[in-house]
Amino acid sequence: MLPGDRGLLADPYPAYARLRERGVPHRVNLRSGLYGWLVTRYEDARAALADPRLSKDPRLAPPDWQEAGRGRPLEDRSGLGTHLLTTDPPEHTRLRRLVSRYFTPGRLEVLRPRIERRVDTLIDGLARTxxxxxxxxxxAPLQLATICDVLGVPAADRTDFQQWTTAVVSSGEGDSEARPEALRRLGAYVGELADAKRRDPGNDVISAITAAADDGERLSETELLAMIFLLLVAGFETTVGLIGLGVWTLLRHPAQLRLLRERPELVDAAVEELLRYDSAVEVATWRFAREPMELGGVRVPAGRPILVASAAANRDPGRFPEPDRLDITREDAAGHLSFGHGPHYCLGAMLARLTGRAALNGIVRRLPGLALAVPPERVPWRSSLTVRGPQSLPVVV
Incomplete structure (x- = not known):
């Protein structure tokens, strides 16, 4: 069983349950040549996500792992390798502090009316056709416009940006050249965008952190480009996955969808339960043991690559009663690990929740006849180690 295996894309949970019953982390070998030890139990996963003995820096990995040509070594060759997902405190703390001020509840709440208008416009399009x-x-167009507005990506560039981010995140067969090429193009574009913001700054995140880099406040030029790259890619892909998986799940659970239509005040709880039940972030990004340590009852040598299966942890019956049952009234769903835990907790979690709530509200309120246009088994799934969800979701109104 491998995360991202084509045979398990639509439903990896029975396989995760079998691994979780065995308890200890299991070695997995990926098609890319990478390998790691998979953590599946909730308590082990939560502990690993916050353990300072597990580093985010892939340069601590064994040489054969690094030679597989993925992760930070590949991003470093594109000038995009030093960012929040590949650094540890105090470097990570410095980088995160600089951008976290732009993702506070107060700053994000002002986006709500604009997001809701976009939801209505896009639903109008679905209804017309x-x-x-x-x-x-x-x-995709909802989150693309939202994250690009927040960061300051010009409207004319957004189609290219979407294609590049999809290639960077996906890991399907035959993509050995697609990802490096997308990274190269993204790196070039990010550099051009930073230069444009220096010449003509706006009221956006990229303008602000570009000014900070120029003032010598905290970001070097390399850190600036990598930070922009990460915010663009992570801010787009994970929320698209949240919305797609959320609607897919509700359509497969008509009683829960009906309950949400009858009680729209449950939307906040519904978003949390949908995140728990089927996480768009199936596996957290890599970690590496700084020193020999114990994890999940087994001895972990220094340098061992660790993968935390958030999706498996979110279905652990030791943490969530009846975990395979969708229940949008569940009171403890917010304890899920879909946004991580500890110092690397997702910076964009608030924005993802805001957009997800607006999307579900609009769909539930305005599309009472929404249904799948194809049998469930014909829905195509994206192949990716981290971000999981339908590649497309054909629906009728």
């Missing part, structure tokens, strides 16, 4: 692709015609 009696359906379409909920990913390509709704979730």
């Amino acid at each position: 009696s359906g379409g692709d909920l990913i390509g015609d709704f979730a």
Whole structure:
């Protein structure tokens, strides 16, 4: 069993349950040549996500792992390797502090009316055509416009940006050249965008952190480019996955969808339960043991690559009663690990929740006849180690 295996994309949970019952982390070998030890139990996963003995820096990995050509070694060759997902405190703390001020509840709340208007406009389009692709015609354009507005990406560049980020995150067969090329193009674009913001700054995140780098406040030029790269890619892909998986799940659970229509005040709880039940971030990004340590009852040598399976942890019956049952009234769903835990907790979690709530509210309020346009087994799934969800979701209205 491998995360991202094509045979398990639609439903990896029975396989995760078998691994979780065995308890200890299990070695997995990926098609890319990378390998690691997979953590599946909730308590082990939560502990690993916050353990300072597990580093985010892939340069601590064994040489054969680094030679597989993925992770930070590849991003370093593109000038994009030093960011929040590949650094540890105090470097990580410094980088995060600089950008976290732009993702506070107060700053994000002002976006709500604009996001809700976009939701209504996109739903108008689905209604006019009696359906379409909920990913390509709704979730992707909604989050693309939102994250690009926050960061300051010009509207004319957004189509190219979406194609590059999809190639960077996906890991399907035959993509050995697609990801390096997308990284190269993204690196070049990020550099051009930073130069443009220096010449003509706006009221956006990239303008602000570009000014900080120029003032010598905290970011070097390399850190600046890598930070912009990470915010663009992570801010887009994970929320698209949240919306796509959320709608897919509700359509497969009509009683829960009906309950949400009858009680729209449950939308906040519904978003948390959907995040728990089927996480768009199936596996957290890599960690590496700084020193020999114990994890999940086994001895972990220094340098061992660790993968935390958030999706498996979120279905652990030791933490969530009846974990395979979707229940949008569940009171403890917010304890899920879909946004991580500890110092690397997702910086964009608030923005993802805000967009996800607006999307579900709009769909529940305005599309009472929404249904899948194809049998569930014909829905295509994206192949990726980290971000999971339908590649497209054909629906009728």
